[in-house]
Amino acid sequence: MGNRHGDGMVAGTQRVANDRRVLLEKAYENYGADLYRYALMILADHGAAEDAVQQAFIKLMKIGKRILEIESSDGYLRTVVRNECYGIIKKRQQSDNVVKVLSSKPILEKTSREIIGEDERKLIEAAIRKLPADQREVLHMKVYEDKTFREIGKMIGVSLNTAASRYRYAMDKLREILVLGNEAKGQHE
Amino acid sequence: MESILKRYRPLGPPTELKKRIFHPKEKIWNRTWLAVAASILVVLSGGLIWWVLPGLDNAVNQIEKELTFAELEMEVNHAGIAAGMLAVADLFAQQSGGEEYARNRYLYLATTYPKKEVAILARLRLQSLLERSVMQ
Numbered sequence: 342m343g344n345r346h347g348d349g350m351v352a353g354t355q356r357v358a359n360d361r362r363v364l365l366e367k368a369y370e371n372y373g374a375d376l377y378r379y380a381l382m383i384l385a386d387h388g389a390a391e392d393a394v395q396q397a398f399i400k401l402m403k404i405g406k407r408i409l410e411i412e413s414s415d416g417y418l419r420t421v422v423r424n425e426c427y428g429i430i431k432k433r434q435q436s437d438n439v440v441k442v443l444s445s446k447p448i449l450e451k452t453s454r455e456i457i458g459e460d461e462r463k464l465i466e467a468a469i470r471k472l473p474a475d476q477r478e479v480l481h482m483k484v485y486e487d488k489t490f491r492e493i494g495k496m497i498g499v500s501l502n503t504a505a506s507r508y509r510y511a512m513d514k515l516r517e518i519l520v521l522g523n524e525a526k527g528q529h530e
Numbered sequence: 531m532e533s534i535l536k537r538y539r540p541l542g543p544p545t546e547l548k549k550r551i552f553h554p555k556e557k558i559w560n561r562t563w564l565a566v567a568a569s570i571l572v573v574l575s576g577g578l579i580w581w582v583l584p585g586l587d588n589a590v591n592q593i594e595k596e597l598t599f600a601e602l603e604m605e606v607n608h609a610g611i612a613a614g615m616l617a618v619a620d621l622f623a624q625q626s627g628g629e630e631y632a633r634n635r636y637l638y639l640a641t642t643y644p645k646k647e648v649a650i651l652a653r654l655r656l657q658s659l660l661e662r663s664v665m666q
Contacts, residue, residue, distance in 0.1 A: 369551065374542045395550060448541060450538060450541050484535050
């Protein structure tokens, strides 16, 4: 009798775990690509972005109660991935969060049908890599996810003004590097 | 600036990332299987060596014994030849005019078998012949 009850519990737990896995797989199918791009822009490195997303989902598989939140929106998922990204950055022990080692694998792909030289992509990528992670993050959310500064601030836990400032500093720096051909030397630090 | 950036977008995830996240056990299973196969191979190899090695050892011992017997045989043969030569030299030493031949034979035995008993006997015989020739 006791064994049957125990077996039932084990089977039930297994069923719940499988359901959780199925839900998370569905969440990955819905949001995985966007989360990866988000992580990639923060970390500017494919290997690190893969690790961040993988670790985030593995952690989510271990929790049960918040599965409905995961299913309903990407906000919670983004927070988990973001935490993983900044954890990786912290581990890198870089003083100013700028990616010093340039990864050979491109992080951008062309979306326009215009004939654009490969050089432009490389220049833009190199300039983006020079930005601090927090500026890259806001840049990505504004330019590639079309979010407002209010939404960005709410998602990453900063004020609207802070989000807007980070975006402005990022754009100024990119402009200096790409348009004027100069590197900003801590002007906005 | 924004329009330039919008000509691009960040790259998406690799296709195998989903499999790594949701089906990692397959890889672990493969690794486990490889580890088990490697262990079995090591045990089998060790067993094979353990089984073959005593046979190899016996074969080497057998070869060593045969070498020792061959050496002994050679020693006995040489001793026989040397003893025969000594006996012949002794006969010649007792005959008149045979001393020269006897002297050569004793000298040969002393130099060819320096560490053997026959060499000691040959040197003694040689000394005796020299003393005899001096007295004469």
